[in-house]
Each structure stands twice: as structure tokens, then as C-alpha cells.
Amino acid sequence: MAGPARSRHPPEVPSGRLPLHGAGGSLALDVALPIVPARSLRERLLGGGRTRARTDRTVLVLHDVTKEYPNGRVALRDVDLVIPEGDFVFLVGPSGAGKSTLIKLLIRDELPTRGEVVLDGQDLARIGRRNVPRVRRKIGIVFQDFKLLPRKSVWENVAFALEVTGTPRRRIRPAVDRVLALVGLTAQARQHPHQLSGGEQQRTAIARALVHDPRLIIADEPTGNLDPLISWEIIQLLLRINELGVTVLMATHNADVVTALRKRVVALEEGRVIRDEVGGTYHRVD
Amino acid sequence: MIGFIAFSLRRAWQGFWRNAVMSIAATATMVLMLLLLAGFWILNTGLLAGLEYTESKVNIVADLQDNATEGQVRDLVARVEAMPEVLRVDSISRDEALQRFKASRRAQREEDLTRFLDSNPFHASIEIFLTDAELYTVVQNRLCSEPGPTGKGCAEEPAIESVKNQQALVDNVVTITNVLQTAGAVVLVVIGLIVLFIIVNTIRLAVVARAEEIEIMRLVGASDAFIRWPFVFEGAMVGVLGAALALGILGAAADPLSRFMFDFFRVLPLEFGGLTRDVLVLVLGAGIGLGVVGSWVSVRTYLIR
Numbered sequence: 351m352a353g354p355a356r357s358r359h360p361p362e363v364p365s366g367r368l369p370l371h372g373a374g375g376s377l378a379l380d381v382a383l384p385i386v387p388a389r390s391l392r393e394r395l396l397g398g399g400r401t402r403a404r405t406d407r408t409v410l411v412l413h414d415v416t417k418e419y420p421n422g423r424v425a426l427r428d429v430d431l432v433i434p435e436g437d438f439v440f441l442v443g444p445s446g447a448g449k450s451t452l453i454k455l456l457i458r459d460e461l462p463t464r465g466e467v468v469l470d471g472q473d474l475a476r477i478g479r480r481n482v483p484r485v486r487r488k489i490g491i492v493f494q495d496f497k498l499l500p501r502k503s504v505w506e507n508v509a510f511a512l513e514v515t516g517t518p519r520r521r522i523r524p525a526v527d528r529v530l531a532l533v534g535l536t537a538q539a540r541q542h543p544h545q546l547s548g549g550e551q552q553r554t555a556i557a558r559a560l561v562h563d564p565r566l567i568i569a570d571e572p573t574g575n576l577d578p579l580i581s582w583e584i585i586q587l588l589l590r591i592n593e594l595g596v597t598v599l600m601a602t603h604n605a606d607v608v609t610a611l612r613k614r615v616v617a618l619e620e621g622r623v624i625r626d627e628v629g630g631t632y633h634r635v636d
Numbered sequence: 637m638i639g640f641i642a643f644s645l646r647r648a649w650q651g652f653w654r655n656a657v658m659s660i661a662a663t664a665t666m667v668l669m670l671l672l673l674a675g676f677w678i679l680n681t682g683l684l685a686g687l688e689y690t691e692s693k694v695n696i697v698a699d700l701q702d703n704a705t706e707g708q709v710r711d712l713v714a715r716v717e718a719m720p721e722v723l724r725v726d727s728i729s730r731d732e733a734l735q736r737f738k739a740s741r742r743a744q745r746e747e748d749l750t751r752f753l754d755s756n757p758f759h760a761s762i763e764i765f766l767t768d769a770e771l772y773t774v775v776q777n778r779l780c781s782e783p784g785p786t787g788k789g790c791a792e793e794p795a796i797e798s799v800k801n802q803q804a805l806v807d808n809v810v811t812i813t814n815v816l817q818t819a820g821a822v823v824l825v826v827i828g829l830i831v832l833f834i835i836v837n838t839i840r841l842a843v844v845a846r847a848e849e850i851e852i853m854r855l856v857g858a859s860d861a862f863i864r865w866p867f868v869f870e871g872a873m874v875g876v877l878g879a880a881l882a883l884g885i886l887g888a889a890a891d892p893l894s895r896f897m898f899d900f901f902r903v904l905p906l907e908f909g910g911l912t913r914d915v916l917v918l919v920l921g922a923g924i925g926l927g928v929v930g931s932w933v934s935v936r937t938y939l940i941r
Contacts, residue, residue: 558856
């Protein structure tokens with residue numbers, strides 16, 4: 351990947367080298383929603399202390415979130431973040447900046463020490479253990495290492511997400527077939543992960559993340575293990591999913607991609623949001 | 637609900653076979669541990685039966701006055717039999733006592749000296765079998781704690797001439813049986829704990845090997861029940877399979893083993909039916925119980941905090 355020096359230049363969309371089929375469409379769509387100051391939006395949405403107030407416009411609100419681990423390390427400090435529905439957000443920052451902690455808070459693997467994390471109108475600290483699985487089904491999560499089950503076929507890996515959440519079998523087949531078609535893996539449905547390329551494995555993981563019809567896709571370094579060409583394929587797929595109305599939050603170190611796409615960029619450093627701009631680049635352009 | 641159970645059973649079955657190496661290792665450990673447990677259980681049962689047999693040989697022999705009437709003896713026997721500590725009372729006449737003595741001389745290939753006697757020197761007696769050897773002193777004192785008014789016989793029971801004092805012997809027997817009983821119980825508990833920890837740990841290993849699968853289930857929004865029960869059923873499966881194999885091995889070994897220990901069992905009238913049932917319940921119960929507990933505990937680590 352390119353170093354910081356190179357990506358300080360104006361975004362060179364590497365379209366000459368990279369097959370951005372259809373990406374033009376998504377770039378044209380890039381009229382990202384205006385950034386509303388987190389506090390005021392939250393007040394408007396949740397005013398009067400009604401934590402259940404829900405609109406169709408906001409998927410995620412972080413309000414004044416601080417996370418301190420028992421060992422005293424403060425991973426996040428006073429983070430305010432509002433992600434409207436349909437947004438495509440890059441989460442950038444050096445290792446240890448708090449990206450992983452942020453993701454853990456979103457899937458309620460951790461609870462904030464202070465502040466609120468409101469997903470789809472629900473304060474995650476108040477939902478109770480029993481409701482955690484239901485909230486997690488509103489999120490599809492994709493990892494750098496794919497996290498596929500090696501002994502299951504592509505189809506089974508995707509179906510697994512529905513099976514273990516108690517979906518009736520008659521509804522599993524059409525849902526899995528639909529997402530596999532969406533990610534272009536219908537032909538590979540019977541293959542096992544070791545028979546697939548890295549890109550195909552990641553597309554399987556994306557299909558699995560999508561099969562619940564989530565409100566939000568969290569992609570944690572989805573291109574970290576892939577070569578640049580395949581990385582762009584995955585990014586395109588995420589853009590297409592975003593076009594279909596699914597909000598995407600992608601944590602990445604891939605400066606080329608961030609800078610080229612000019613989406614909303616939230617930069618974390620030492621646990622603070624140091625930058626939140628629409629049409630941003632990987633590094634701050636002064 | 638039925639759908640959930642069907643799902644859990646299907647997942648347990650798949651989980652078992654798709655992780656065959658781990659499952660077989662867990663089952664093999666289960667079999668060995670259950671054999672160990674059952675083996676010690678059988679040994680302990682044998683030990684207890686032996687001790688019981690030894691204790692049952694402890695009895696109180698009370699010699700009767702030669703002039704005691706039949707009615708007096710009948711009353712005495714009835715009174716003694718009514719005591720809660722007493723299992724049964726055998727009455728031995730003077731003739732029977734003489735015959736027994738002759739028989740024991742013959743058995744020892746010693747010359748029968750009684751033919752030189754003018755009359756039968758033996759007293760009639762009663763043999764009192766106790767429910768528990770430790771009650772020896774209680775019963776003995778009730779029969780004869782002090783001499784009668786003439787300085788002979790017993791104050792409590794005039795029909796009794798004397799009670800043989802075997803206190804020291806009885807004390808020894810009681811001490812030894814108590815020590816052995818306690819030791820047997822302690823060994824069994826220790827073996828039980830070893831079996832518990834090894835099986836739970838083995839199942840834990842099998843669960844940890846699938847941490848990623850559990851992680852994925854959590855992330856896609858599986859509820860605790862959907863994560864836990866397939867593993868619990870799988871643990872139960874390992875338990876049933878392990879118990880069945882262990883019982884098969886025990887069943888196959890029972891015949892040659894009992895022939896080998898024929899003499900032992902001839903002396904000790906062990907209740908074999910009871911033992912078979914106990915071992916069956918123990919092995920199946922321990923197998924399934926430990927499989928379920930092991931899985932339950934191991935999966936808990938991964939559930940929602």
C-alpha cells in the first residue's frame with residue numbers, strides 16, 4: 351500500500367489500473383448526508399430522555415462515549431458520532447487508536463464506561479443481556495480474516511448465520527440464495543473455503559453478514575489480507591450494498607481506497623475523534 | 637421448541653462428527669475414566685461386603701445355667717430377640733455344643749477326646765447376632781454386667797451362667813472395618829474427583845478448539861440457548877457413547893473376572909444383581925452428567941457478558 355507521502359497528493363483514483371466497474375455510479379452517488387453536530391442531532395432524535403425514539407434516518411449514535419478498560423487503559427475518550435442511514439463511513443487511524451474498541455462497543459461486546467451507544471434507537475447499555483442477540487442481528491460484521499468455518503461449504507457458512515438464530519428452514523434457502531447471488535457466488539455455493547480465493551472468501555463473509563438484512567455493516571479491515579486488485583472488488587461490493595440502502599462502517603488502513611472514494615472519513619487517534627469530514631481523504635489535507 | 641431441540645440435536649451430531657478427532661479423544665477419555673470409576677466402585681463394593689461379612693461373624697455367646705428350665709430359656713430368647721440391636725438368636729443345646737466340638741476336632745484332624753468323658757461338659761448357650769458389631773458392649777451389658785446374688789451367674793438374667801468376653805477381639809474387628817470403610821470411601825471420592833476434572837477438561841479442550849465457531853455464532857446474533865444447547869447435547873452424546881463402551885467392556889470382562897474371583901465370591905455372598913444395577917446407573921449417570929456439566933461450564937466462558 352502507498353505510504354502517507356503519496357496519499358497526501360490529491361486523490362488519484364487508480365481507475366486506469368483498477369477495474370472500477372460500476373464504481374462510477376457509486377461515486378456519483380456520493381452526496382453524503384450532511385454532518386450534523388452529534389449532540390444536536392441526538393438531542394433532536396432522543397430529546398426528552400426518550401431513548402426509544404427512533405427515526406428512519408439514524409442508524410448509530412455515539413454520545414460522549416468513553417471506554418476505560420479495567421487495566422486503566424483509556425481506549426476511547428468523549429467520542430461523539432452520528433451515522434445516518436445509508437451512509438458509507440471510513441473509520442481510520444493508527445493501530446491502537448480505538449477502532450477495535452469502537453467496534454466492540456457497537457456489537458455490545460463491551461459496554462462504555464461513560465456515555466451512550468444508541469443503535470437503531472436502542473441504548474445498548476440498557477437493552478439487557480437477553481436482547482443482545484436481537485441487536486446483533488441488526489449488524490453484519492466482516493473481518494480481515496474472514497472467519498469462515500472451514501468444514502462448511504459457502505452455502506452452509508451463510509446459512510449458518512440464519513440457522514443459529516432460529517430462522518425456520520423454509521426461509522433459509524431463499525435468503526441464502528439471494529445473498530449469494532448478490533455477492534456473485536452462486537456458482538461457488540458448494541465449495542469449501544479452502545477451495546476459494548481470498549476475495550471469494552471475503553465475499554462469502556459479506557454474504558453471511560448480509561443474510562440477516564442488517565441495518566449496518568461493520569467491516570473491520572476487510573481488505574487487509576487481500577491484494578490491491580481483489581481489495582477493489584471487495585470495496586465495490588460494499589459500495590453496491592451501500593447503494594441498496596445498507597449503512598456501511600469500514601475500518602481500514604487502506605489509504606488508496608479511502609482517498610480515492612472521497613466518502614465520509616472519521617479519524618481516530620488516541621481514542622479521540624480528531625477528524626470527521628465528508629469527502630475526506632485518508633490523511634488530513636491541510 | 638421442537639424445532640429448537642431438533643436444531644440442537646442436529647448441530648450436536650454434526651459437531652461430533654465434523655470434529656471427529658477431538659470427539660474421539662473425548663470419548664476415549666470418557667471410557668477410560670468411567671472404567672476407572674466403575675472398577676473402584678466394584679472394588680469398594682467387594683471391600684464393604686467383605687467387611688460386612690467379617691462383622692456378621694461377631695456374635696455374643698451366652699452360656700446358660702444347666703438348671704435353667706425350657707420355659708426360662710424360651711423367655712430369655714424372646715426377650716433378647718425383642719432387642720432392637722439383635723438380628724437373630726440361635727439356641728444351642730448341650731448336645732449340639734458337644735457335636736460342634738467333635739466336628740471341629742474332626743475338621744482339624746485331631747483326636748476326639750470326648751469319648752473319655754463321663755458326661756457332657758458343655759453348657760447350653762445362645763448365640764446372639766447383632767445388627768452392628770459396635771453394639772456388642774450395649775447388648776453384653778444388658779445381659780450380664782455384674783454377677784448374680786450368689787457371686788456367680790448374671791444379675792440381669794438369672795438363666796445365663798456367663799457371657800464370653802470377646803470385647804478386645806470385637807474392638808479390633810470394628811476398628812479395622814471402620815478404617816477400611818473410610819479408606820475405601822476416601823479413595824472412591826478422590827477417584828471421582830479425578831474423573832470429574834479430567835473429563836470436564838477434555839470436553840473443555842474440545843469446546844475451546846471450536847472457539848471460532850462460537851465466536852461467529854455470537855457475532856451473527858445467536859442467543860445463548862442456541863450456542864449452549866448443541867454443545868450440551870454433544871457432551872451428553874460423548875457421555876452416552878463413552879458409558880455404552882465402558883459398560884460393554886465391563887460386560888465382556890465380567891464373566892472371566894467373576895470366574896477368576898470365584899473363591900472370593902463363594903465365601904462372600906455378594907448380591908450381584910444389585911452391583912450390576914449400581915454400576916449401570918453409576919457409569920451412565922456419570923458419563924451423561926459429566927458430559928453435560930463439562931459442556932455447560934466450558935461454553936459459559938463464551939456467552940454474552
